[in-house]
Amino acid sequence: MTTAVDKEEVRKRLTPLQWHVTQEKGTERPFTGCYNKFYEKGTYTCIVCDQELFSSDTKYDSGCGWPAFNEVLDQGRIKLTKDTSSVGGNLLLLIANPDMVRTEVTCSKCDAHLGHVFNDGPKPKRKRFCINSASISFHAAGEEKKST
DSSP states (O other), X not given: XXXXXXXXXXXXXXXXXXHHHHHHOOOOOTTXXXXXXXXXXXXXXXXXXXOEEEEGGGEEOOSSSSOEESOOSOGGGEEEEEEOGGGTTOHXXXXXXXXXXXXXXXXXXXXXXXXXXXXXXXXXXXXXXXXOGGGEXXXXXXXXXXXX
């Protein structure tokens, strides 16, 4: 269930890049995010609403340039939606290249855009949740989480 967020409060709290990624469905440049090569133990949460999304136990180096996870903490914490933005309105391009349809990952609590999921991850699940660093926060294992 999506919870309404105060967009003005969120805009004040987020950096311009975090706003662009989470609220305008943007993508940070590859290999620039702070969590791409970050491997401490802990939990990754939504930068907007702080909902827990991913465990460091499922993070791996996919070489794609963004943090990659092979599993979400709970499927109910994300929403998956078909994303045809890479083809614009060109249906012929879409028909000729069905692989251009991606699956967008958003936070189920606040609808923040997180990234995309692909079916080329490690076995057995074969999932690669390709997530923008700008859309998540990290909480170290054993660290008490601050309420927002």
